[in-house]
Amino acid sequence: MDTAEYRAQLQQSILRSDIVKIFDNLLTIAVEEGASDIHIEPLENYSRIRLRIDWVLQELIQYPRSLHESVISKFKIESGQMRPDEKRLPQDARVSSVTQTNKEIDLRANTLPTVWWEKLVMRIVDKSKPIPALNTLGIVGTNKDSIEKHLQDPNGIILNTGPTGSWKTTTLYAALSEINDIERNIITYEDPVENKMEGLNQSQVRSDIGYTFLSGLRSALRQDPDVIMVWEIRDQETLEMAMESAMTWHLVFSTIHTNSAIETLTRAYNLWAKPFMVAGTFNLVIAQRLCRWICPNCKWKINVKTDPRYLNALETFKEFDREALKIELQKRGITGEEWSNFVKEGVVAMWTGKDPKTGNVCPVCMGSGYKWRVWIYELMDYTDDIKNLVLDNKSAFEIGHYALSKWMIDLERDGIFKIMKWMTTIDELYRFVRLRNKK
Numbered sequence: 001m002d003t004a005e006y007r008a009q010l011q012q013s014i015l016r017s018d019i020v021k022i023f024d025n026l027l028t029i030a031v032e033e034g035a036s037d038i039h040i041e042p043l044e045n046y047s048r049i050r051l052r053i054d055w056v057l058q059e060l061i062q063y064p065r066s067l068h069e070s071v072i073s074k075f076k077i078e079s080g081q082m083r084p085d086e087k088r089l090p091q092d093a094r095v096s097s098v099t100q101t102n103k104e105i106d107l108r109a110n111t112l113p114t115v116w117w118e119k120l121v122m123r124i125v126d127k128s129k130p131i132p133a134l135n136t137l138g139i140v141g142t143n144k145d146s147i148e149k150h151l152q153d154p155n156g157i158i159l160n161t162g163p164t165g166s167w168k169t170t171t172l173y174a175a176l177s178e179i180n181d182i183e184r185n186i187i188t189y190e191d192p193v194e195n196k197m198e199g200l201n202q203s204q205v206r207s208d209i210g211y212t213f214l215s216g217l218r219s220a221l222r223q224d225p226d227v228i229m230v231w232e233i234r235d236q237e238t239l240e241m242a243m244e245s246a247m248t249w250h251l252v253f254s255t256i257h258t259n260s261a262i263e264t265l266t267r268a269y270n271l272w273a274k275p276f277m278v279a280g281t282f283n284l285v286i287a288q289r290l291c292r293w294i295c296p297n298c299k300w301k302i303n304v305k306t307d308p309r310y311l312n313a314l315e316t317f318k319e320f321d322r323e324a325l326k327i328e329l330q331k332r333g334i335t336g337e338e339w340s341n342f343v344k345e346g347v348v349a350m351w352t353g354k355d356p357k358t359g360n361v362c363p364v365c366m367g368s369g370y371k372w373r374v375w376i377y378e379l380m381d382y383t384d385d386i387k388n389l390v391l392d393n394k395s396a397f398e399i400g401h402y403a404l405s406k407w408m409i410d411l412e413r414d415g416i417f418k419i420m421k422w423m424t425t426i427d428e429l430y431r432f433v434r435l436r437n438k439k
């Protein structure tokens with residue numbers, strides 16, 4: 001996507017102090033470049049705008065401090081939800097807008113009083129973004145089999161966990177579109193409705209008028225649903241209601257805030273779920289992270305044999321059932337050569353940022369080393385043996401350990417397989433995977 005023209009316009013509107021134009025151009029650039037957040041921030045001697053693209057902040061432009069106050073006040077006034085004269089307290093606003101490229105977006109904005117002035121952060125929800133097909137997200141091998149199996153379940157709960165910005169709702173949308181057919185009544189309770197999908201009954205909750213995820217779930221059963229999606233489970237009542245719906249022959253999708261699929265069990269217990277309820281309703285728990293895809297043009301190999309992260313990676317295969325591992329490699333199409341390159345030679349892909357032919361800055365990734373994204377997935381399949389361990393009051397730690405010794409693919413394993421395939425790098429994976437404690 002070429003946004004050079006809008007960048008030039010942004011530059012111009014800053015020179016002319018045309019605040020309306022600044023916002024128009026800024027939003028367009030951000031959406032076209034796939035940014036998730038815009039940071040408009042004052043520093044001691046100047047102000048700057050940064051965009052978060054694929055989880056990493058990048059500077060878009062700097063502008064004079066003298067312009068900063070007008071930029072922030074203009075936004076506060078336009079939002080209609082912030083008080084322009086209040087500069088000492090953080091404020092929130094939600095705004096809908098349309099870019100110059102005709103894309104509908106929602107913004108969730110927040111101001112923060114800093115020592116230099118107020119900073120404004122806007123989260124972007126691009127409502128025109130098409131939902132990718134489930135099979136393009138990177139759910140492969142055993143993970144793929146598990147999700148395909150559970151999408152056919154008549155009842156139970158499928159949860160997705162992951163930090164904000166990991167696109168977990170994209171996975172849920174993609175999963176729902178797989179089962180979106182004439183025979184199923186699918187109801188969703190969302191905040192916000194990110195994508196409008198044909199055939200779904202999507203409802204925007206409004207907690208300001210008492211329409212919450214919980215009250216939505218309570219009334220769902222009177223809408224004769226087969227499948228219910230509730231955006232987020234945050235409290236005991238919502239979890240209970242979701243479990244009740246799952247026990248009365250509905251398939252329930254939701255997200256929950258935890259660090260991993262395994263830890264979700266602990267979170268459910270903290271929300272007062274009982275083991276028999278978990279065993280009776282949990283079908284599948286997904287965890288996901290967003291990684292950047294290594295640039296295909298300038299990737300090259302390096303040897304990481306002494307890198308502690310590489311040594312950490314090798315450890316994970318020690319507790320992996322040999323037979324299950326063999327099957328996993330087969331399912332993922334990892335060749336004997338790819339396996340031995342990694343395990344025996346310690347060779348992985350790294351980017352150079354330089355065009356291999358000319359030696360100049362790589363034209364594909366602009367020298368950043370990455371292009372596009374790939375997701376790393378962890379799927380905890382609540383199979384009968386897992387349910388039995390839950391009923392035996394085993395801890396999440398013990399259950400996780402058991403699953404990993406059998407067939408489970410956690411974030412680290414999925415990431416390592418993708419590193420073997422030269423899709424991403426050790427740097428990307430170990431931004432979010434913790435190294436094991438060495439004795």
Ligand SMILES: [Zn+2]
Binds near residue numbers: 354
């Ligand atoms: Zn490149």
